[in-house]
Amino acid sequence: MLRxxxxxxxxxxNEAIREQLEGLNRRPMKKLGAIRRELYERLDRPALKPLPRxxxxxxxxxxxxxxxxxxxxxxxxxxxxPYQLVYEHVETRRTASVVEVWFKGKRVTSHPRLKGQGRxxxxxxxxxxxxxxYLDWTPSRLIHWAETMGPVTRRFIAEILKRRSHPEQGFRAxxxxxxxxxxxxxxxxxxxxxxxxxxxxxxxxxxxxxxSSGSDRLKVERELDEVVHRxxxxxxxxxxxxxxxxxC
Numbered sequence: 194m195l196r197x198x199x200x201x202x203x204x205x206x207n208e209a210i211r212e213q214l215e216g217l218n219r220r221p222m223k224k225l226g227a228i229r230r231e232l233y234e235r236l237d238r239p240a241l242k243p244l245p246r247x248x249x250x251x252x253x254x255x256x257x258x259x260x261x262x263x264x265x266x267x268x269x270x271x272x273x274x275p276y277q278l279v280y281e282h283v284e285t286r287r288t289a290s291v292v293e294v295w296f297k298g299k300r301v302t303s304h305p306r307l308k309g310q311g312r313x314x315x316x317x318x319x320x321x322x323x324x325x326x327y328l329d330w331t332p333s334r335l336i337h338w339a340e341t342m343g344p345v346t347r348r349f350i351a352e353i354l355k356r357r358s359h360p361e362q363g364f365r366a367x368x369x370x371x372x373x374x375x376x377x378x379x380x381x382x383x384x385x386x387x388x389x390x391x392x393x394x395x396x397x398x399x400x401x402x403x404x405s406s407g408s409d410r411l412k413v414e415r416e417l418d419e420v421v422h423r424x425x426x427x428x429x430x431x432x433x434x435x436x437x438x439x440x441c
Contacts, residue, residue: 250288269310273319349386366397385409
């Protein structure tokens with residue numbers, strides 16, 4: 194027996210246990226009148242199936258609410274969900290390598306699990322059509338386009354992107370605003386952006402309404418030249434987005 198023996202390593206202990214088990218498995222059982230090893234070979238072994246090729250992975254479940262940007266957050270990373278499920282409660286199931294999302298008992302998507310923090314895993318088919326149209330655009334590209342129309346327009350576009358939870362949500366508004374220059378001209382667009390900025394209303398609709406009503410020609414409280422040359426420390430410029438990747 195092992196009770197009075199001393200072992201100096203785990204492997205030594207395991208070897209001693211293995212020897213005792215071999216003797217136990219060959220010892221006849223009093224009630225059944227049979228040997229454990231014989232019963233195993235005759236009954237258990239034929240019923241056994243091959244072991245799985247991959248090791249079992251523990252799943253971890255969590256209930257999440259789909260955000261307005263059609264993503265759920267897990268461990269400070271973000272995974273896309275079909276946009277039709279915005280605001281719905283979904284179940285997420287994750288291992289060390291995979292994230293699955295379930296809704297009402299049905300799996301709706303899966304993603305590779307991201308490492309680090311603040312990263313996005315976004316499938317194009319999960320995006321509304323209006324967002325898919327801008328997959329080839331980046332914040333820096335939009336800001337550089339706006340910069341060709343002057344610092345006021347650039348600053349206005351940068352502020353729209355900054356105010357979104359994720360910059361790509363502002364792509365449609367930014368492109369709509371910049372395209373207004375084709376109809377109204379760059380000078381009027383600059384004045385409209387300046388007036389919208391004075392109103393703290395950073396939207397395509399506000400800029401379009403200002404241009405359509407002609408109120409961009411009215412004097413705002415701050416002179417244009419004064420604002421053009423003023424830098425905002427709290428505004429992200431084009432350099433902020435250089436080298437940043439947007440999920441698509």
